[in-house]
Amino acid sequence: MTTTNCREAVRELWRFLDGELPPDERLGVEEHLERCVRCCGELEFAQALRGVLAAQRAEPMPADVRARLEQFIDDLE
Ligand SMILES: [Zn+2]
DSSP, rough: OOOOOHHHHHHHHHHHHHOSSSSHHHHHHHHHHOOOOOHHHTTTOOOOOHHHHHHOOOOOHOOOOOOOOHHHHHHHO
């Protein structure tokens, strides 16, 4: 998965957190977040996000987080 860009990565985060993403696509998102200063710098909740992933919780993403991601995608466009 070398085609993952910022918009794709942020969009996939929703499914990523819901545990609906296939393993290969999960890797694409994880690798993007690790490498992309833009996403990690812009997304203030990146660390909390990683904490959730580390705990492997399957809780729905809070509405405010979803709204932030929506805004972030808008900014990319
Ligand atoms: Zn990015």
